[in-house]
Amino acid sequence: MKILIARLNHETNTFSPVATPLESFDPQYGEQGYRAAKGSRTAAGAFIDLAEAAGAEIVVPVIAGANPSGRVAAAAYTHLTDTIVAAARGCDALLLDLHGAMVAENSDDGEGDLLARLREVVPNVPIAVALDLHGNITQTLIDHADIAVSFKTYPHVDMYETGEHAGRLLLDMVAQRVRPVMAWRRPPLITHTLRSRTDEGAMARAVARAKEAERDGMLAVSVLAGFGLADIPAPCLSVIVVGNGDQNAAEAVADRIAAQIWAERADFVYDSEPLADSIATAARAAESDTRAGDKRGPVLLLDHGDNCMSGGTCDNMAVLHEALAQGLEDIAVGPVCDPEAVATLIAAGVGAQVTLKVGDKVAMPQLGLYPESKSLSGTVAAISDGEYVISGPTYTGQRIRMGRTALLDIGAAKVIVTETPQEHWDLGIFTHIGVDPHAARFVLLKSRMYCRPVFVPIAKAVVECDGDGVTSSRYEKFPFRNVARPVFPLDKDSARN
Structure with missing residues (x-):
């Protein structure tokens, strides 16, 4: 059996x-791609382990992933998808590690359009897809995949397990041990990322x-929160x-879970408080009396309005x-992306x-924001190559390269000022340059969620701060033009249609 394994x-x-x-994806092709995915805690890593255990011939056209950002350049999307489609010819099964919320300059449905093209080339070949919990699913994707399974955790710690789940079902399908059928529902509900914690x-x-339905006999049940900061139809x-x-059984399960979600739709909405109020809350938390039993450690300021991921x-x-x-002192900040x-x-x-002048140099024209960079005065305390190794639990062992820092x-x-945007996977983002986050009074992170497994355990309190930025939870700031209406919460009184 010849199995194609790709990550995009x-x-x-x-x-x-x-x-x-294209360079944002750091694409790895062929044998290089295989080595990049083999042993990784990704869906693609699980696919390789399953295929090798089955004695299959493995084809890896490309392993590619980029941090969240604006629309994918048309040339990059075309090249990467062409690479996968060309390699699919002659394969007996396809295992795809996709996100589900890719939008390119030449495609509003990056994954769905890829699957439609693959179906033209291999119309009868089984296709299984592992997806991120924040995927925006379309009818096109459902029509052209045989199996689709998403993460069940956020922060995401089950990427490998999701790939193993999807891949195992595909191998069972090839062996005719199961006959997958898919049902899906998409309530008109745009969630806030801070309300997609699992x-x-x-x-x-x-x-x-969803897990209960799997225990009761469904092969896989996924709840995808979607990614609301995309001006696409849904x-x-x-x-x-x-x-x-x-x-019919699959449709009934999809109906039940979708109905429960719609009934609780208000719980998927995050209401941001004014930034000044958040900072005042942080100041009070820092002043609380540790002798009264309060936890010691820094107060985390999570700048989710400018979240890297x-x-x-x-x-x-x-x-x-x-x-x-507001007079806060002893703040560890980082990193701010400012190559200049x-x-x-x-x-x-x-x-x-x-x-x-540090920061506030990138205009955000779609939101009508043109910040003015302000000067900071101080001492150059340290310089580094910006590299450290993640200790876990996410991407354990991976070397992070932030550029000169x-x-x-x-x-x-x-x-801390870096040449590239960075998520806070590890305390090493501070300690590699001589800053001890344990000792700070406040730690300011440009993060929503992925910092939590490592930074929350050391923190006295966590305060979510919604500053000006393109990842704000205030949807009223965003000029949605292509979203199908009515949709909740943009249309608060909308009825389900």
């Missing part, structure tokens, strides 16, 4: 000004119902049910400037006293 991942924020060219609220209850929550031969520019300074205006500032700091050298000490804050 991108979560597209169509409002983000951050470009997504450890609390309506999302946790929906995932629990950036909405979806439920996908893979049944075993009984279409939702397409943020990572150079928005609103949260820091508000914190400084990094170059200036490195040229000045460690120990130099400098005054320079500098530490600017302005007295009230120590500001």
